[in-house]
Amino acid sequence: MTETSPRTENPPRPLRVLAAMSGGVDSAVAAARAAEAGHDVTGVHLALSANPQSFRTGARGCCTIEDSRDARRAADVIGIPFYVWDLAERFREDVVEDFVAEYEAGRTPNPCLRCNEKIKFAALLDKALALGFDAVCTGHYATVVTREDGSRELHRASDMAKDQSYVLGVLDERQLAHALFPLGDTLTTKDEIRAEAERRGLAVAKKPDSHDICFIADGDTRGFLAGRLGTAEGDILDEAGQKVGTHEGAYGYTIGQRKGLRIGTPAPDGKPRYVLDISPVDNTVTVGPAGALDVTGLTAVRPRWCGTPPAGGGRYTAQLRAHGEETPVTAEVRDGELSVDFDEPVRGVAPGQAVVLYDGSRVVGSATIAATRRAGAVPAA
Numbered sequence: 307m308t309e310t311s312p313r314t315e316n317p318p319r320p321l322r323v324l325a326a327m328s329g330g331v332d333s334a335v336a337a338a339r340a341a342e343a344g345h346d347v348t349g350v351h352l353a354l355s356a357n358p359q360s361f362r363t364g365a366r367g368c369c370t371i372e373d374s375r376d377a378r379r380a381a382d383v384i385g386i387p388f389y390v391w392d393l394a395e396r397f398r399e400d401v402v403e404d405f406v407a408e409y410e411a412g413r414t415p416n417p418c419l420r421c422n423e424k425i426k427f428a429a430l431l432d433k434a435l436a437l438g439f440d441a442v443c444t445g446h447y448a449t450v451v452t453r454e455d456g457s458r459e460l461h462r463a464s465d466m467a468k469d470q471s472y473v474l475g476v477l478d479e480r481q482l483a484h485a486l487f488p489l490g491d492t493l494t495t496k497d498e499i500r501a502e503a504e505r506r507g508l509a510v511a512k513k514p515d516s517h518d519i520c521f522i523a524d525g526d527t528r529g530f531l532a533g534r535l536g537t538a539e540g541d542i543l544d545e546a547g548q549k550v551g552t553h554e555g556a557y558g559y560t561i562g563q564r565k566g567l568r569i570g571t572p573a574p575d576g577k578p579r580y581v582l583d584i585s586p587v588d589n590t591v592t593v594g595p596a597g598a599l600d601v602t603g604l605t606a607v608r609p610r611w612c613g614t615p616p617a618g619g620g621r622y623t624a625q626l627r628a629h630g631e632e633t634p635v636t637a638e639v640r641d642g643e644l645s646v647d648f649d650e651p652v653r654g655v656a657p658g659q660a661v662v663l664y665d666g667s668r669v670v671g672s673a674t675i676a677a678t679r680r681a682g683a684v685p686a687a
Contacts (some may be wrong), residue, residue: 321440323486326426329381330372331503331510332445332489334380338506339488340443341384349381349388350429354397355521376510383507389566393429400424402521403420406534409557412584413658416473417519418628419672422558423610424477426606431484442488446470448669449490450482458482460612460669465488475662476610481541528558540589542569545582545598549631556584559591569593598653600681606644606661606673615639615671622663622670626647626655632680637663644673652680 323345325337351374364672374390381388393573401421408415409605431442447463448471458479463469477485492499496515503511522530535557542551551569553559559567563581573579573595580599609615619638624646625631634649637652655678663670 320344320346322438323441323443323485324430324434324437324439325349325386325443326430326445327351327377327444327514328516329376329380329510330445330516331371331500331508331513332447334377334384334445334508334510335499335503335506336384336443336445336488336547337380338384338503338508341386341485343488345443345486347384347386348439349377349384349386349392349460350430351377351388352397352404352425353390353392354394354401354425369485372551375444376513376677381510383509391430391433395420395427396429397425397521400429404532405519409531409660411534411658412556412586413656414560414656416628416660417521419473419476419660422473427477427485431481435484436670441484442497443486443488445489446474446487447489447492448487449475450485450487457613461490462667462669463487464493468492468496470628471669472625472630472662474658475612475669477612479613480609528555531555538589540591542567542591542593544573544579545592545594546594550593553591556586556589556591561656567593596653598680599653601648601653601655601678602651602681603645603647604655604661604675605677606646607642607676609639609642609644609671609673611671612669613671620665622665625662625664626652626659626675631665635663643676 323340323595325340325347327333327337328347329351337347337349353374378388401417401424402419405415405417426444427442434442447465447468449461449463451459451461451643453459460471460474460477460482464473500511519527532555535555537554540553540554540556541549544550550571551567553568559581560580561584564578567579569579577595579593580596581591582598584593616639619636622635622637623632624635633652635645635646637644655675657677659675660672661675
């Protein structure tokens with residue numbers, strides 16, 4: 307891994323900025339900082355649900371009527387124009403239906419990553435550019451830097467505890483050239499961000515964070531999928547292929563899952579069993595010991611590069627979950643697919659997840675895991 311050339315962190319001139327305002331504290335503070343920096347900022351709330359609930363369910367969700375009103379109030383305090391754009395149909399097609407199809411195929415998708423790729427930095431950005439805006443601003447914790455040759459790179463946030471570069475790894479250099487993340491260089495706690503919002507008079511200062519999957523308001527992913535895909539009873543098998551239980555739909559399970567397996571027969575050694583494989587073809591779920599989850603490598607498809615694609619093999623670190631740790635890897639692009647070998651085995655890696663490569667703090671790119679290689683006998687594809 308090599309250090310990048312000298313760079314500048316901030317845009318050199320005032321920009322026409324479209325600030326995506328979810329109704330939460332991060333996006334409100336980001337919009338306020340962009341305006342304070344001298345940019346010509348307009349706020350926009352994305353209506354992503356065809357039938358938004360009147361009120362949030364706990365701290366979940368980010369596209370309700372209440373959220374749009376919170377975003378509007380924040381824009382009024384900041385003193386910027388504000389609009390609501392209806393992207394519900396595009397969101398349904400590109401994020402929700404993709405999410406359901408991936409689970410139906412036995413994979414584990416990341417809808418936040420897909421939303422950033424297809425909605426915030428495709429549909430929204432394209433519309434913004436067509437209207438004459440220079441950049442889209444969001445409340446993500448990540449940093450876009452400009453090298454001396456004018457090219458853009460995506461880097462981790464200054465505060466690793468809040469870094470969100472993993473879900474932005476799908477952005478290409480053109481999209482990065484029009485992205486603004488005012489919170490990326492913030493070395494403060496979330497409490498301090500809330501304190502800043504309060505100082506600015508933003509009523510969202512004490513609003514709970516949204517979490518989990520925004521379009522599943524109650525957090526019941528299995529129930530949501532059952533409503534879309536129906537129930538289909540199948541077998542839960544052990545590594546030898548022996549039936550140890552039943553399920554009501556293989557889509558309700560993820561690789562590495564331990565709880566909620568409903569296995570009536572205990573393992574011979576008395577230790578917990580985990581989901582090792584999901585087969586939508588015969589609607590079976592295979593379970594086994596934790597050691598069988600060890601993954602030594604993977605193959606990923608549809609790579610997207612945050613700049614120039616890497617040439618040949620190289621040494622990187624990889625992140626496999628939004629809040630996961632980095633692990634050292636050797637990676638190489640072969641016939642348009644990304645092959646990754648881990649220095650040490652890792653667990654809980656599932657097809658459908660994203661693998662994001664890093665060179666130091668720089669995000670190299672992201673790809674969707676298609677298959678894993680294990681030391682054990684059970685394949686995971």
